[in-house]
Amino acid sequence: LIIVVVFVPLFTLESMEGKMFKPLALTICFALIGSLVATLTIVPVLGSIMVKRTTGGDGDDNFLIRSIHRLYMPMLAAAVRGRWITIAVAAAVMVVSFSVLPKIGTEFLPPLNEGAVAINVVRLPTASIKGSVLQTSEIEKRLLAKFPEVETVVSKTGRAEIAEDPMGPEQNDIFVMLKPDYESKFGRSREEMVQAIDRELSVFPGIKPAFSQPIALRVNELISGIKSDVAIKIFGDDIEVLRTTAEKIAPILSGIEGASDVKIEQISGFSQIELHMNRQAMARHMINIEAINLLVKTAIGGSVATTVFEGQKRFDVQVRFPLENRRDIDVIEQMLVPSPAGYNVPLGELVTIEEGEVPAQISREDSTRRLIVECNVRGRDMGSFVAEAQQLLASIENDLPEGYRLVWGGQFENQQRAMKRLKMVVPAAILLIFLMLFCSLNSFKSAILILVNLPFALIGGILAIYFLDINLSVAASVGFIALLGVAVENGLVLVSFFDQLRAGGKKVYEAVIEACRLRVRPLMMTTLTTLAGLLPMLYASGSGSEIQQPLVAVIFGGLISSLCVTLIILPVLYILFNRDKAIVEY
Structure with a gap:
């Protein structure tokens, strides 16, 4: 039950981390509950049938256990004799x-x-879909020709009809x-591949590529709306003011x-034609603003003139001026506006x-205008990068006008x-574990002793x-x-005994x-069996192994230090905490 309580914090995780680790916590909790039921019901029955009766003496121990006793007991005796030296070490x-x-x-x-690289390409907002497609096709051909590691290239321009992520025709994914096994076959890592592709794309003018991975790109965008690792909002x-600060x-x-x-x-980069009314000239010709707006709307934007029916389908017919009559400002100035006086x-x-x-777009978050400066982090950890960036940007943040602020987003926001x-x-x-230990042991001193033991267990x-650079x-x-x-x-097993x-x-x-002599074998x-079970996960290289390795490395190293602490430090602390008198029961 105590281990079940330990995993309660995982149930409070939110967003992506909650979706990843709540199933782990549920699996462990149900496994522990099932193990408890089996231990209390099935194991005693099987033990009574299969375990042979013995005298229980040391002679029944096998060679491995006797070897462990020969190594461990002198170490324990020496640690107890020099208890203060043991604690100091x-x-x-x-x-x-x-x-x-x-x-x-x-x-x-x-x-x-x-096993893939995702490249988000951004052009000027005025880029046409035809130009984007042509340039993307050239990029695809160049990547396939220059890099033997590439198996295939797939691109997407703009937003699909049923997609939820806004992308104009100026953007490509x-x-x-x-x-498979491109690193061992061609001798180039993914980071080196990204750098090489970045250099290759530098020959294409007017694009800003950002590199990620397909799943990571979409996950980042769905969770925080940002496609990069770190973002400053x-x-x-x-x-x-937002643009100046971002620059x-x-x-x-x-x-x-x-x-x-x-x-x-x-x-920026989005242009439009603006019409500034000359009200004196309009009054002289008795023309109102509505007439001008109607002309501009119909000539340039187009207006629905009629509806065409094909069976049960209907289509609006939109009419507007030919392209040559609305192409530039000089042609637009020649459009004729009818006057109520009877002339044009x-x-x-x-x-x-x-x-x-x-502005091509104005983004808002929390009902406030927002502009993002984003980047990816390569070759170092995110925490130290953000700490250095925050230190360098402190003066800019302090100089912001009243009502303006900086907020760190992206994966760093999720981490925080x-x-x-x-x-x-x-x-x-x-604290809840301490209360459960106190109720189980009926001793405040023993419960505190087990908790004092915890920091030592984290050493491994x-x-x-x-040392594994994780x-x-x-x-x-x-x-x-x-x-x-x-x-x-482990501490409860030993202290209760x-x-x-x-x-x-x-x-x-x-x-x-x-x-200690009787409990060293089960501990x-x-x-050892847990370490043996974790060893394949520590050296796994398949999909998702990157998530498992930090978790397994911590448990692997911690189990070793926890065993040493339980068998050496905990007995010494118990002797220091207790004297030869009856245990006070509460």
């Missing part, structure tokens, strides 16, 4: 392991290797499918180590026509949300991800949560030595 190791935490990178989730009312932020981000595909959300007036005499640039939730829920779960997990992610945090449950379980032997009349030292066997 353990504390020093714990301090050293926790001191490497700032050197461990942080990220939301480890990047998956999907190009999916580059790589051949600038909120405010004036679009020009200051982008070069600073580009100068940070690890930043790639830095881009500003495209809001050229449109150029009634209005001033100019071509101006306007998940870690914040775990920081609140994990301490509550540990911290050192494992440090970033601290939500997956690794889940591994630490599972590790707490294992450490509590200490108390049981002391209640039977043994002194503290005798109870500790006897309990060793459960740990």
